[in-house]
């Protein structure tokens with residue numbers, strides 16, 4: 001029976017030979033590995049693959065899992081299975097990486113950006129490849145009315161919201177003496193007011209379902225400040241205090257709120273800096289490299305998932321040890 005089922009499952013699944021998760025989920029494979037050592041490398045690998053698939057089919061049989069319920073590998077191992085996430089400003093950069101990682105862990109993803117251009121459509125396609133629902137919405141996160149409209153539309157399209165990532169952000173740097181009111185207002189509106197807008201629009205439905213995880217994308221400069229970034233630093237510090245306040249206010253309703261404080265992350269935002277400035281930043285980092293967008297997406301996935309169900313009001317610095 002197991003061998004017959006192998007045919008059915010093998011057409012639905014692709015197994016990664018190096019995946020620790022596959023090996024962990026199939027402990028019997030370790031025994032089979034050893035028993036095949038006398039064979040040639042090629043032959044042994046083929047047999048391992050067949051064994052792996054037979055054991056997987058067997059486990060599905062034992063667990064009573066119906067084949068038609070399984071659409072993707074993440075359906076049986078995703079940290080965010082069945083959850084719906086909103087990520088703001090996710091057409092590119094850190095937001096895009098978070099949206100992709102969430103989908104790879106089983107979430108349906110709604111994301112916003114100022115415009116849904118070719119890059120955003122490409123992001124939609126990449127997320128779709130994980131086999132989960134995805135939709136992109138053009139919306140200015142700094143606008144209160146637009147935000148409420150888009151959240152209502154997302155609720156109509158997806159049915160619920162479990163995770164909100166307030167990621168949209170901009171910089172307009174300058175020394176205090178030279179900073180214009182417009183520079184200050186633009187950064188505060190896009191970085192901080194946008195998070196107020198989205199939290200305000202999302203919490204009624206999160207309160208009804210008595211659960212929700214809110215993640216504010218802050219920055220290490222929101223914790224430590226930075227010369228020539230008083231507007232940006234103040235907005236990022238505000239995001240931390242906003243998350244802590246929401247965590248206190250909404251904890252009894254099952255809603256958690258945390259912040260991520262990325263350090264120097266390699267994205268279009270930091271690629272725009274002069275090469276010598278980039279070098280100076282990297283020299284200050286104990287791990288001697290800029291962060292990747294995936295480094296941030298991994299921490300966001302932890303905070304979004306039930307793995308962090310007792311974590312609220314926290315700020316996680318993801319900065320290669322720059323500010324320990």
Ligand SMILES: NC(=O)c1ccc[n+]([C@@H]2O[C@H](COP(=O)([O-])OP(=O)(O)OC[C@H]3O[C@@H](n4cnc5c(N)ncnc54)[C@H](O)[C@@H]3O)[C@@H](O)[C@H]2O)c1
Pocket residue numbers: 088089090091092093094095112113114139140141142167168169170190217218219220261262263264265266267268269270
């Ligand atoms: N890159 C870094 O090193 C770094 C470090 C610390 C914090 N951050 C924060 O991480 C977040 C993402 O940064 P990134 O480097 O990916 O930036 P990015 O510029 O690559 O991406 C930001 C996205 O937000 C969108 N956006 C801007 N204004 C918007 C608005 N009003 N409404 C909706 N979308 C809007 C942009 O169109 C863009 O797609 C930002 O909040 C940023 O401040 C980045």
